[in-house]
Amino acid sequence: MHVKHLVAVIDFGSQYTQLIVRRVRELGFMAKLYALEDLDQIHEPGAVILSGGPKSTTDADAPDIDFAWLQSFGVPVLGVCYGMQLLNIKHGGTVKGSNKREYGPAALVPEAGAVLYKDVTPSSQVWMSHSDTVDHLAEGCSVIARNAEGVPVSLQWSDRMYGIQFHPEVTHSHEGRTILRNFLALADNLQRFDIGDFKNEIVQEIRDRVGDKQVVCGVSGGVDSTVLAVLLHEAGVNVRPIFVDNGLLRKNEAEEVQANFARMGVEIETIDASERFLNALAGEGDPEKKRRIIGGLFLDVFWDAVGNAEMLAQGTLYPDVIESASNAKSKASVIKTHHNRVERVLELQAQGKVLEPLAELFKDEVRELGAAMGIPHDILWRHPFPGPGLAVRCPGEVTKERLDIIRECDAIFIGNLKKFGWYEKVWQAYAGLIPVKTVGVKGDERSYEWATNLRAIVSEDAMTADWVELPPALLRETSNRILNEVKGINRVLYDISTKPPASIEWE
């Protein structure tokens, strides 16, 4: 989709770059991220933001841009961190390289009247993450904010060019949003980002591309594929959503997924392959091999059912596209490798038969789109669930008996999270199995039974995670019920490991 007057965010490689795009969209304006190789795609932007980056502007191979080109747009430009240092050099100033990193909070002290800091509370916390610092300021450059020690942290070279040393896009910069809003207010005519308009545009695009062909899509019951299937349905094209029951789902999940789609008026095709999966997994305890068996079999089952696809729709999101563009140097969208037969999808892609209508959206925007189409709240806010399902919560061999135990424990735990009002406060939660027998007492006898581990985490992006301090009453009731109701379990453990070093799942 080509949009004029958008906010072009130029990516110098900072881990926070995507967040800049998200924040701008949250403020209601269309923003897109551009890799340095793609700058020729920027036409008539409304504003430009230069991101931070891991390199030093003093390196010989420091990423660079053509300053005359940047100026030629005549729109407001904001340099963040690396971006600010680069702008200072472009204006004739210098930057001092350093191996020492300043990482963490700082207090922001804006100069009186600085437009970028309008309505920002004095000494507001901002987040620093940099090594280099500006050295000599370019002529005509003014300092518009300092830290508590008086060191410049924000510069202005003209009424169109601004620089910020800290990261306004991260939530640790408490008033970062206000600062970005002030910057965007300097631009004229910015393209607004409105999910309703966006939906109308993609619906039209889907209709134009699909015509009367049939579009196949895999649905997992998760947010992305659900929104995708409903969107295709709403576009009125001939869609064939396929759901594979791999036998590794949670309690009653297959029925729930079908019922959920039925609620939304979408008919899905369910393939019960549970026995095939369990047979293929029999006797296998190695985590990597288990994953490979599940991934491979999924592809076989899914593509057998599909046959010759006229078109395939995938729920690829914007972060997938950005990552593949910056890491793999390939502009092709990342294929969700776990579940799509890569070569097959690539072939279809080469023939123009792959549709990725969500590829410009972030996860929270996909939810917003889903809500705009009337998808019920509980479906949009389901916790993420791994592709290999309960197999990764069942260390060692996967058997029906073990899966059934996990299902019961998990249903009790999740049920209680909902009952106590904690389900939506956590990013992901589950009960898993620790297939080690420990001693217990049942009646007058000793028992040797397995343990279940409860895990509840919060996270922003699944890259890092923290365990949740759940109320003791919730944990106690969950433990009591599991010990009383689930045969085969005599011990309930709560996992208090952060990621890193632990991961969210056990395998």
Ligand SMILES: Nc1ncnc2c1ncn2[C@@H]1O[C@H](COP(=O)(O)OP(=O)(O)OP(=O)(O)O)[C@@H](O)[C@H]1O
């Ligand atoms: N059981 C399944 N049956 C059919 N398709 C599936 C199934 N599981 C996953 N898929 C397909 O593979 C894609 C990627 O699955 P993955 O487990 O990585 O989830 P995801 O990226 O979070 O997407 P979603 O939110 O749709 O689950 C899904 O969007 C869906 O198209």
